[in-house]
Amino acid sequence: MKRRTFIKTSVLATATLYLPNFLKASEDVLKTAPNKKLIVIQLGGGNDGLNTVVPFNNDLYYKARPQISIPKNEVLPLDAMLGLHPMMKEIKDMYDDGFVALINNVGYPEPDRSHFRSMDIWQSASGSKEYIASGWLGRYHDLQNSISVNDTLLLEIDDSLSLASKGNSSNGLALKDSKKLFNEVSTPFIAQLGKNYNAAADHNHDNVSYLYQTLSSTISSAKYIYQTSKIFHSALTYPNHEFGHSMKTIAELIISGVNTSIYYVSLGSFDTHFNQKKRQAVLLKQLSETMSVFMKDMKANGKIDDVLAFTFSEFGRRVQENASEGTDHGTANQIFLFGGGLKQKGILNDAPNLSDLDNGDLKYTVDFRHIYATILRKWLNTNDNIILGNSFPSLSFI
């Protein structure tokens, strides 16, 4: 089977499971706007939302956190109720300039407090009681590739893929460093095998074909990205840590004009069971200073209106601090959105309600899948029903 037919038929087989009138739906998919870029930033380990966006006029907050609360005079106020962690100065500036939106209390029904499980739920966009073996971005990749093949549509800036980037019939590409990947696929052995793709694919079993197809697409993707990425080198100085390097890579690929629509990147670990203050401060500073340089780069190169970035964590943390100057696994959390194309800016909904808790945890008011659906439909212009296997209402931030 030819590679294109192979991908196409397998996606059709999967997609029709979700929606019987797939053909009608595919018309929507064709309208994809290729210039829009999405950057998904995973704050792994469970970031403490209450110390990130601080309810600095709420006594219940200070009561619940005698050791680790952020003093009111250190908070960077966004409005009369909420303010940012003091290490997020750059995000505060971007907020004031209208490039940031904030959605509070994002979560899902019957939340799971295990890192693994909750991350699975966020990455696969499943309900809390179902197991889906593919990621929401991977399924986007499946669907788009069923219409028009693009092996570099989805990049995860790492050595390996997370569940989020794995589809049912195709996968995103893991890439930490475009030169490193290019060198790996350029050894004579691998390069020669890559050329065998057609010979192997047309005469062999499905899985042999799949292996050679994967190899050949990895080689061509690695070459394409390495060569295209040479077009632009950022003039700005990105912070010297892994997240800074990752965002610099993303910026250079976007500005070079690589045909990738989605970038996936992680920062962590936020699992602050003890001595939270110090550790969270370091990580939030990394987030803030990096996003600032990144957005400046986008602005300077005329890309800021085409870029949407958002952060998420597998859960927030409990309202009450624990005995080790830290916090344990909780539930709902805020999401930050960055970009020039935001239709709504600022704080988009009510602050967490600390007087109405579920067994000591915040109650979610926005289902994260509504945010995914909104981004898929309105930003990536694709069919969110097929990808999420369900119909969720859209929000109006984009």
Added chain:
Amino acid sequence: MELQDKIKHLFSRACFGKPLNTVSSKQDLKEVVHQIISTKSKYTSLQVVTLEDVEKMKAAMKTMPKEDAKEFRKALRDSQLQLNQLWFEQMVNSSNTLQEKMALFWHGHFACRSANPFFDQQYVEIVRKNALGNFGTLLKEISKSPSMLQFLNNQQNKKEHPNENFAREVMELFTLGRGNYTEQDVKETARAFTGFAFDKSAQFIFRKKQHDEGIKTIFGKSGNFDGDDVLEMLLEKKECAHFVATKIYRFFVNDKVNDKNVQELSAAFYHSGYNIQKLLHTLFTSNWFYDAENVGVKIKSPIELLVGYTRIIPFQFTDNKSNVFIQKSLGQELLNPPNVAGWQGGKNWIDSSSLLFRMRLPQAVYFEQEINFTPKADITEMYSFTKNTITDSYIKFAVKKIKTQFDWSEIILKFNASSDVVKDISNAIFINPPPQASLSAVRKTIENATSEAVIKNATISIMSLPEYQLC
């Protein structure tokens, strides 16, 4: 297919591959199957830690600042690595390989994870000891193991606040599969399992006070059922035999299910009262198991791949971390399945990153070449960061050099460097050798080599081929 090829196929599926240096003296396939299935070897328990050790560490950790408890957390984690390593060694060395292969299947079927290495140890004992025994017994022991009771929150399943986690998974993933029970069955089953718990000595205990003594209606039958009753009711359903037999078929035969073949397996499984050994006998002696469409078509799981290496060139890890680093990088770490649904398997093992890793791995294992790769951070390790650097938890398993001891002697004696060694090695390893185009890429890697290096390079290159990822 030739008898020797059938034997090769049988070993590749049942025993992680057939050692290159052995020739089967058996002239009858049934005898070989019998030999594989009924190996009577002394069962080896895997012990790395005692309950007292774990309790002592946990008690100490409670009284000290969490940061100081780092050493203990590391010790607990090391016990797990050690258990992983011991089990891996059993897969490599045990004379009852089928038992270990089947235990690996059950590990994926009853996928479970625990932060307590003693619970892990009990769990591994259950899946290994019952691997070829009776599915009903295995199901009951797993359902009563501290590891699973904790993982699926049955410790918290009490009559005032039923927790449905275990009840749902025991039906959806362990016995019936979706569509064979209702939401009401889940709710009522959760009530039946109230009081199933474990005590301080890590033993199952039925807490009568927490058990809901009311009438439950499950699958249309009503009574004051408890967990044991429900497990019997699940086993009585033919759907259970069919669900488990289908998964076994996928694991041993083909990701694509042939309904007629599965029906045959499933009926035999049910009528034998869930005898696993008999089921495997039926499977391995069936004609369809050796059909061309089932030969050389399965993508090896990372564990199958790694254990399989030893059948070609014997090797052992000289440090536990190297083993776990590879398992993590390839996406299958023993005792650390992604979730209760286990490993997806099939094409899911392969993406751009894991395929390139697989193609570089033989060189890293046998030529001690560096491998520049960082697997995803293990979330359990996220607890154990150091004061100085926050990326510590992320580089923990970025092992630069894989530490192994290996033995080329057999393979060097077996092949002749002056003949067409690529063809010879390829024929020895594969049932359907790769096409000339692939073999010519291998030949390029021996162009400037002489004598032993020819054999070594050819073997490593063949083991790096995409075709080698299949069995």
